[in-house]
Amino acid sequence: MTFREATRDDLPVVVRLLATDPIAANRESVGDATGEAGVPEAYFTAFAAIERDPNNSVIVAELDGEIAGCLQLTYIPGLTYTGGERAQIEGVRVAAEQRGRGIGQLMVGWAIEQARTRGCRLVQLTTDRQRPESIRFYQKIGFRPSHMGMKYHLDVSESS
Numbered sequence: 001m002t003f004r005e006a007t008r009d010d011l012p013v014v015v016r017l018l019a020t021d022p023i024a025a026n027r028e029s030v031g032d033a034t035g036e037a038g039v040p041e042a043y044f045t046a047f048a049a050i051e052r053d054p055n056n057s058v059i060v061a062e063l064d065g066e067i068a069g070c071l072q073l074t075y076i077p078g079l080t081y082t083g084g085e086r087a088q089i090e091g092v093r094v095a096a097e098q099r100g101r102g103i104g105q106l107m108v109g110w111a112i113e114q115a116r117t118r119g120c121r122l123v124q125l126t127t128d129r130q131r132p133e134s135i136r137f138y139q140k141i142g143f144r145p146s147h148m149g150m151k152y153h154l155d156v157s158e159s160s
Contacts, residue, residue, distance in 0.1 A: 001103065003110050006058040006070065011047055012039050013067045014058060017093040023128050058091075061107050069094040069103050073111050075118065084121030087111065092125075108141055 006014055019028035029040050050056045055075040060067045072090040077083075089111050094103045115123045126149045127134040135145075 001068070001106055002062045003059055003107070004062065006047075006060045008044065008047060008051075010058075010060055010067060011043060014060065014070045015039050015043050017067070017070050017095060018091055020096060021093060023130055059107070059111070061094075061103060061110075063098065063103070067095070068098040069107050071107055071111060073114065075115075075120065081121040085119065086122040086124055087115035087118070087120045089123065089125040104137065105141060108138075 015028065016030055018024055019030040029042075030038070047058065050058055050072070055077075056072070057074075058070060058072050061069040069092070071092045074088040074090065076086050076088055078086060089108065092104060092107060094107070112123050123143075125138065125143065127138060129135075139145075
């Protein structure tokens with residue numbers, strides 16, 4: 001298993017991985033031929049912004065030359081924890097045919113090590129309450145439910 005920063009060419013595979021999740025399937029858009037490789041241009045715009053940000057990266061896990069999984073790793077400076085930086089893990093996905101092989105645990109473990117090496121004081125993530133398997137998975141790795149996350153969804157059509 002190797003880990004590397006995703007490239008623009010990886011984006012169609014990464015977007016398909018994100019969309020395979022039943023909850024995310026309602027918010028992701030795959031197959032809309034408005035952009036490259038059937039991926040809407042908005043994903044390429046977002047990816048370009050991530051690439052420009054030194055505190056943000058999309059990581060792919062490769063196994064035998066194929067992308068087996070992905071995650072987004074973001075470093076957030078803060079005043080809490082005595083001015084300590086934290087790492088945020090988002091969008092963890094493992095290809096359906098690769099699940100059950102420990103790839104998710106290797107990916108999250110790799111991200112935790114990156115945060116430790118960088119000197120982060122905390123690694124955090126969120127997972128939907130509708131994903132009890134994911135909650136068990138993260139708890140098995142050592143994450144503990146400590147806060148209640150909240151989201152406020154914005155209707156982008158109202159801001160135009």
